[in-house]
Amino acid sequence: MRFWQKYLNSKFYFMLIFVMFAVALSAIISLSKSVENQSLLEIRSLTPAFDIVSEEILKPLFIAETVARASALKLHMNDNVIDEEKITNMLAEMSEEFAMDFFVASETSRTQYYSDGSSLPLNAAKVEWYFRAKNASQNIVAALGNRKDVHIYFDIKIYNKQGDFLGFIGVGKRLNSFITSFEKIKDKYDYDFVFVDHNDDIVLSSDQSLLADGKGIKKLQQVPWFKALTSVQQSGQEPNDNVLVSVAGNDLLISKADLKVLNWKFFLVNSLNVRQNETTKVFILQTLYIAFVLLLGLLIARIAIPYIQAEFASKHQNDPLTQLPNRAHLAWRFKQIVKEKQHVSAIIADIDFFKTINDTHGHAVGDLILCEFAKVIKSQLRDVDVMGRWGGEEFVILLPSTDFQMAYEVAERARVAISRHNFMSDDKVLNMTASFGVAFRANAYKLEDIVKHADEALYQAKREGRNTVRTTEDVVVNKLASFKKLRL
Numbered sequence: 001m002r003f004w005q006k007y008l009n010s011k012f013y014f015m016l017i018f019v020m021f022a023v024a025l026s027a028i029i030s031l032s033k034s035v036e037n038q039s040l041l042e043i044r045s046l047t048p049a050f051d052i053v054s055e056e057i058l059k060p061l062f063i064a065e066t067v068a069r070a071s072a073l074k075l076h077m078n079d080n081v082i083d084e085e086k087i088t089n090m091l092a093e094m095s096e097e098f099a100m101d102f103f104v105a106s107e108t109s110r111t112q113y114y115s116d117g118s119s120l121p122l123n124a125a126k127v128e129w130y131f132r133a134k135n136a137s138q139n140i141v142a143a144l145g146n147r148k149d150v151h152i153y154f155d156i157k158i159y160n161k162q163g164d165f166l167g168f169i170g171v172g173k174r175l176n177s178f179i180t181s182f183e184k185i186k187d188k189y190d191y192d193f194v195f196v197d198h199n200d201d202i203v204l205s206s207d208q209s210l211l212a213d214g215k216g217i218k219k220l221q222q223v224p225w226f227k228a229l230t231s232v233q234q235s236g237q238e239p240n241d242n243v244l245v246s247v248a249g250n251d252l253l254i255s256k257a258d259l260k261v262l263n264w265k266f267f268l269v270n271s272l273n274v275r276q277n278e279t280t281k282v283f284i285l286q287t288l289y290i291a292f293v294l295l296l297g298l299l300i301a302r303i304a305i306p307y308i309q310a311e312f313a314s315k316h317q318n319d320p321l322t323q324l325p326n327r328a329h330l331a332w333r334f335k336q337i338v339k340e341k342q343h344v345s346a347i348i349a350d351i352d353f354f355k356t357i358n359d360t361h362g363h364a365v366g367d368l369i370l371c372e373f374a375k376v377i378k379s380q381l382r383d384v385d386v387m388g389r390w391g392g393e394e395f396v397i398l399l400p401s402t403d404f405q406m407a408y409e410v411a412e413r414a415r416v417a418i419s420r421h422n423f424m425s426d427d428k429v430l431n432m433t434a435s436f437g438v439a440f441r442a443n444a445y446k447l448e449d450i451v452k453h454a455d456e457a458l459y460q461a462k463r464e465g466r467n468t469v470r471t472t473e474d475v476v477v478n479k480l481a482s483f484k485k486l487r488l
């Protein structure tokens with residue numbers, strides 16, 4: 001099987017499945033995220049709609065109602081002769097307090113008094129609203145009025161105890177004062193809203209082109225999205241208040257609410273294209289983000305897992321016969337010692353004529369002796385020292401924070417212990433010896449380096465009769481002596 005075929009068969013398919021799984025998982029998570037985001041947007045967009053109604057409409061209306069019911073103004077309006085100065089002063093105080101324009105329209109004097117001190121005779125030909133509102137069945141009337149600039153007025157009817165009509169108390173808000181707050185909301189949530197009265201006159205809107213201007217009041221029937229509604233929808237008889245319409249390629253969701261207190265309607269116009277774009281953007285970004293995180297996780301796992309496995313293996317690998325650390329484990333321990341910035345000495349121990357033991361008593365006895373040999377030497381070491389099996393009948397001992405002299409003494413102590421130990425085989429005592437090589441490295445970075453030097457010393461110990469300890473210093477002295485001999 002060719003390499004690429006093998007690759008395609010195993011790793012490639014695994015990766016493909018993983019990537020498909022990652023993308024599918026990210027898509028599912030993103031989908032739920034974008035639905036969550038969409039719902040959040042909807043809730044967030046509805047909240048300010050309620051704020052607009054309560055803050056901009058209901059609040060001035062309730063202030064007007066409260067003032068009308070409780071104020072001393074009502075008493076003055078009941079006087080046979082209206083005290084204009086008192087009424088005007090009171091209106092001015094209220095205007096200062098609530099930052100709105102107040103007025104009183106008196107039936108007795110047929111005059112309208114404003115909080116700015118001005119007044120206007122209620123002339124049937126000029127002030128049409130007064131007579132219309134007076135004859136209306138509701139006690140609260142809201143209407144647009146054009147005084148200096150366009151105002152929206154909330155008028156409350158006033159009666160005396162006998163039920164005689166005394167006139168109106170009301171508040172007026174300049175239409176321009178709504179515009180700033182409407183624009184802020186429109187910028188933030190990107191929807192339009194329209195308030196219309198019982199005549200379908202547009203009273204307030206976030207769309208400035210729909211607001212009343214010098215040319216007059218606009219009608220709901222002039223608005224493009226309203227024109228796009230069916231006649232049943234326009235009549236408001238449709239049970240569902242949310243209607244979808246398409247205007248110039250833009251899908252709009254129209255929500256309607258009734259403001260019964262004023263006999264008004266409130267329309268919220270949501271551009272679905274904007275919402276859909278937002279949702280798509282959130283979906284794509286989420287998918288990319290999650291796929292990136294998953295792939296990054298895979299990459300990290302691919303790099304980290306073999307490393308962790310190797311670390312774990314070297315940390316836990318022991319020689320099966322003696323249960324001592326093997327070479328990989330020794331190398332890991334050596335790295336730890338170097339990392340801790342400790343200087344270290346190494347001893348290599350090798351049983352003398354071990355082949356003869358095997359040949360004479362058998363391999364099984366040889367195995368037992370190897371284990372016992374390890375135990376005897378370990379009994380001479382500190383807990384921090386590490387003894388491992390280097391291979392065959394060779395053992396390496398690492399001595400952290402141990403200088404050359406001390407390492408030599410440890411090796412010598414081990415040599416004596418071995419030579420004095422009675423190894424047993426079938427009730428027969430076997431005596432044996434071992435040779436030792438000692439090396440010291442203040443800054444050895446690799447186990448192989450320090451063991452190589454110790455091995456040179458061991459080789460010299462073997463050459464010089466066995467059952468002895470030799471050091472790297474001995475090796476140098478020996479080399480120098482041979483060099484001198486050669487020169488002579």
Ligand SMILES: Nc1nc2c(ncn2[C@@H]2O[C@H](COP(=O)(O)OP(=O)(O)OP(=O)(O)O)[C@@H](O)[C@H]2O)c(=O)[nH]1
Nearest residue numbers: 350351352353354355356358363364366367392393
């Ligand atoms: N029983 C047993 N013997 C082993 C094991 N590993 C290596 N040996 C034997 O150890 C012996 C090492 O022999 P040599 O390398 O000739 O060394 P030696 O006989 O100890 O002689 P010197 O080291 O020169 O003193 C060989 O016979 C190997 O078979 C093991 O795990 N168990």
